[in-house]
Structures are given as structure tokens and as C-alpha cells.
Amino acid sequence: MLNLTDTVMIPGHISYAALEDAAVLLNIKTNRYFELNEIGKRIWELLGEQNSLLEVCRTLENEYEVEAAQLERDALELLNQLVENGLVEIVPG
């Protein structure tokens, strides 16, 4: 079960390329590519700076006009997908 206080660790077999308004992730172990949209890219960058998901949401609230509860749901959903695809490992908060 993921929590908003969790942080993540990005495994060494994940490669990341930033694009203008998006990003592409590569899981080198599975040779599968994943696309992040603009907000997904921003979440990825903030998670990579050792921020907890809660801290990520607080930062995004300041950057985008979005309701906090919706943002937390979307961020948790993205994190779930990242975990399911082996793109991040959870460090419990």
C-alpha cells in the first residue's frame, strides 16, 4: 500500500530522457519504453530529488491550478504504475 509520505528510489536499470513537454523512460531489464506527459515528467523529476509524494503534491499545487485531493489521487495512481512496471522502488516514509 503506497502512502503519501513514501519516497522512491530509481533503480540503476532505468534510463530517462527529458523532452520538451514530456519524457521517455526505459526499463533496460525488460527493454520496455514508457512515456510521461508534462505533469508526469515533473513528478518524476521531483521524486528523483528525494521528495516524498506529499512534498511532490505540495510543489505541484503551487505550479498548476489543480485541486489538492485530485492531485494526490493522480500522483498515487502514477506512482502505482511506476512501481508495477519496475521503474521505481518504494522507500517507506
Added chain:
Amino acid sequence: MVCYCIAGQQIWFDSHVPGMLPFEVGYQAIANNFRPVVVSRNVFYSAICSMSDEVRPVECWLAVPGLLLRADGCNEVYIAEDGRAILRVVNDYASGEYTPGASTAPLPDLDRAFLSGPALVLALALSGVWCLHASAALFQDRLTAFVGESGQGKSTLAAYLAQAGAPDWRLAADDILPATLTPVGVQALPHFPQLKLPVEAQPGVTLPERLRLDRICLLAQADPDSQPEIEALPPAQAVQAILGHTAGARLFTPQLLDNHLHFSAQAAALTPVYRLTYPHRREILPWIVHELESLC
């Protein structure tokens, strides 16, 4: 030992490779100086590769300092770590030694396909050259690469452009277009053996060694009754178009996969990528020519 200059890279082979004659730049009759290599105990990874119009499983083994490729029915092939040598090996099962470049056996057709297909593409990737699975054509020194799944019309469109349909166009590649990143952008390296074309009809031979790659078109087939359409792809889709249409990517090492992702991202940022959707009707082709020329 025979040296070919392919896609701007000098690469040594242990024998003449039919089909590469236009790119031969040197010959060394003496025995090579390669030492036995140490091959890993376990396969590094394996992939399904296309060779001579059939698919075969290919295994990649670490062979310090390089890679060893194995495919059923083919001689084992060593690729130097810098991609500058592609050599059949002779293995001594008693000592476990593998000696690159020691084979004096004639080159069977399947070995030729192995050397000039998966092995060559992997060797070029090791030197930072990525082989787009693409046809390509020049219009007034502007180069357009056409990528797409098999059957989407890459060769047909490029051949039409280069023949009677469009007199100002010139064929640059039929199936593979090597490309690399340089400080001035993405450059295509058309000196590459197009194996589906005869030696005397190799389009790259008379072209400069390097050409700026001006645009990439991802071909997609539309319903027979629909209208053709050309649209610029957003960055992530542009990257996917390059990632998904690079030959031999299944054989890339983890480091090469990482390098390839960054090449694709930078190439998509520097070179416009379009999706060209059109029904496969010959009367559509003049419209496509007009649209492509207007992009130039």
C-alpha cells in the same frame, strides 16, 4: 583481412563480404594479430533477428574486449568493443579459446547475411551510429527518411520518388539509413550496403559520406477511401518513432539501449518527425510528392 568504410566507419572483416564491394577501402593479406578472447560462461542476452528474409534467434555473449554473437547455422562472430572489427571466430573446445579472425573457410550465404545484418548493425551502434530501418530520398539536397512497419510503403515511396514519379528526387537508402549525432545536428551516413539492391545499384555510393537529415516521416496506411494526411508528431511520439524503427535494437547491450534512448530524444528534438498517413493507391503518390516538397 578486408577493410570496408561503412557509414563513415572503417570496419575490418576476416574475408570479402559479397555485397559490400563498393565500400572496400583496404586489404591485408597477412594473418591478423588478434588474440583469443575470453567468452563469458553465461549468455548475456538473446534476441530474434531478421537475416536473409528469415528470423533466427541470436545469442550475445560477452567476449572481453567485445561481444560474441551466435546464431543457429552460422559461424560465431566476434565484434570488437569499439565496433571496428567483425570477425568470424575459431574456437578450440579443448582449451576453451576463441580466436577472432582465424577462420579461413569460405563465407556461406547465411554467414554473409549474419555479418552484413545483425553483426554490422551492432558494430555501428558500438561506434555511435544508429541504423534507422528506413528508406530515404533527397530533394534539392534535403534528405527525408521514411520509417514504418513492414508493408507501409517505405521502399515503394522512395523508389517512386527516385524514378519517373518525381524527377527532382534521388534515392539515398532503400532499407537502412545509418545516422549519428554531431554538433551540427543529425547526420545521415548513406554509405551502407542496401542488401535488397544489386551492387551496381547501391544509392549511397555516389552520395557524400555525410548528409544532414532534414526530416523523418513515419508512414502509416489509411483506409482505401480516406484522404492522405501529414502531421507533425509531438516530441514523445517522435522519439517513439525513432526508437521503434532502429534496426538491431533487440541486440543492444544495456549501455547501448541507454545511448540509443538519448540519441532518439536528441534526434527528435533536432529533426522534425511527421506522420504521413495515406491509402496505398498509386494516384495518391503525386499528392505526397507535392506535400513533401512543400516541407522542403
